[in-house]
Amino acid sequence: MANFCEEMKNALQNNNLAAAAKLAKEHLENLDKVPLTIAVTGETGSGKSTFVNALRGLKNSDVETTMEPTEYLHPDYPNVKIWDLPGIGTTNFTADKYLETVAFKKFDFFIIVSDTRFRENDAKLAQKIQNLKKKFYFVRSKIDHNIIDEKRDKKEFNEEETLKLIRDDCIDGLEQLEIKSPKVFLVSGKDRNLFDFDALWKLLEKELPEHKREALLLAVTNISLDVINRKKEALNDKIQLYALASAMGAAVPIPGISITVDLAIIMKFVVECQKSLGLSAESLQSLSEATGVSMEELMAEIKSPLTGVKITTELVIGVLRGCISVGGLMAAEERARLGPIIGTLVPMSLSAFSTYLALRYLLKSLWEETYGTD
Structure with a gap:
């Protein structure tokens, strides 16, 4: 971990976006393993x-x-x-x-x-x-x-x-x-x-x-609100790495929004959110069997379109297109509290910055529309 932080710091200080993006991608892959x-x-x-x-x-x-x-x-x-x-x-x-x-x-x-x-x-x-x-x-x-x-x-x-x-x-x-x-x-x-x-x-x-x-x-089951909150914090901390890794990918324009994002990165992150927060179809089915509450009742209580379904490109684009703030208001709000990596990244890659904003929005909306709190 110490070596990664030092190498990332050097890459960003030298404005070497390619090296920083490669480090972020490799680090995310290593975390999964x-x-x-x-x-x-x-x-x-x-x-x-x-x-x-x-x-x-x-x-x-x-x-x-x-x-x-x-x-x-x-x-x-x-x-x-x-x-x-x-x-x-x-x-x-x-x-x-x-x-x-x-x-x-x-x-x-x-x-x-x-x-x-x-x-x-x-x-x-x-x-x-x-x-x-x-x-x-x-x-x-x-x-x-x-x-x-x-x-x-x-x-x-x-x-x-x-x-x-x-x-x-x-x-x-x-x-x-x-x-x-x-x-x-x-x-x-x-x-x-x-x-x-x-x-x-x-x-x-x-x-x-x-x-x-x-x-x-x-991996631990969602045994308490404290565990779920800790998972949300861990996912939020990884957003900068996901956004930086997206600098290696192909940016895709979102119809109806004047931004470009890395859809592959976004979909991977949303799937991770689903699994970790217990919001995938499989997780909800297990919850239904454990509690005796039907899937219909569980889904009726959930507002987010990203919960309990298979994540597709069309679904993600539809959610992002429905959020005007991704292209405007949200960007203004986030600039005041950017993390150390993204703060350096902004002038280097606008598409990666847009991916960062999109990931922040998707996690925030997924969380609030399911658990009703920030």
């Missing part, structure tokens, strides 16, 4: 497969129970790979051989899942991972079942107290197994917006190397 490999392990029946699905934003039936290490690609981000590993207690090899057998070096971190107290084998695995300088996290699954049972069995039910008792019980058990300061997260694979799923994501992002954080952020 940053690998993130997650290991999820636990005994059969622990809720491991449901958790794997939760990480991938899929319903539970899309992963089969397996006794062998199995790789699953994220449906929208193939650079993100999630491995479903059998628990030590369900395999034919010992804790000493486990990490060697599953080729632990390729994993960025391990998540150890249990639907009860964590057992001695879980602790042994955690100690082995720790000795090898890898990160690991404990996930106590099926919390929604525990809450339902407690509500049914107790006249005076307190959810916060129940969650604390479960968490403390897991922590005490792990400390007795000589795990120091264990990190335990209570989750429900079926209700990802509840309990500790958001806290788990925040810690994972914090502890990952910087160059892998965006891969996790864009």
Whole structure:
């Protein structure tokens, strides 16, 4: 990242638009390829497969129970790979051989899942991972079942107290197994917006190397408004790179608007926005299945023409043509707050500047017309 920033700075200072555009294009391509490999392990029946699905934003039936290490690609981000590993207690090899057998070096971190107290084998695995300088996290699954049972069995039910008792019980058990300061997260694979799923994501992002954080952020399911807002910020930060990369492409005049833009770049960016913000047809279908709300009802609440549909050249041109501000008012508004790259770019390439304005407008309209806030 440091080398990219230095090279970009030099290219812009020397008014070398071709070099700057090439750097931007290559950097965007590299960001798409940053690998993130997650290991999820636990005994059969622990809720491991449901958790794997939760990480991938899929319903539970899309992963089969397996006794062998199995790789699953994220449906929208193939650079993100999630491995479903059998628990030590369900395999034919010992804790000493486990990490060697599953080729632990390729994993960025391990998540150890249990639907009860964590057992001695879980602790042994955690100690082995720790000795090898890898990160690991404990996930106590099926919390929604525990809450339902407690509500049914107790006249005076307190959810916060129940969650604390479960968490403390897991922590005490792990400390007795000589795990120091264990990190335990209570989750429900079926209700990802509840309990500790958001806290788990925040810690994972914090502890990952910087160059892998965006891969996790864009791939994680939209479990909270905070996650969605962070995704919007990440997409907004990439607009300058997209616009600069467009300087290498062929500018296309938009009928009815006195600007030229790189339509290929714009379409790529809108598709990325759709995937990341959960607004593609596939994402909305998954949301419909998870919530029980029909696609018709979901689409009725969405105003943006870019949501839940296939992105085409005609669609993008139609949206841009309908916005007078792209060619006039918006340009005046944006000049006062241009980023450092585009501020240098303006006198160098008007078409790239127009692409920048178009991308800003499309993200802003897609966001506001879906979430109703800036």
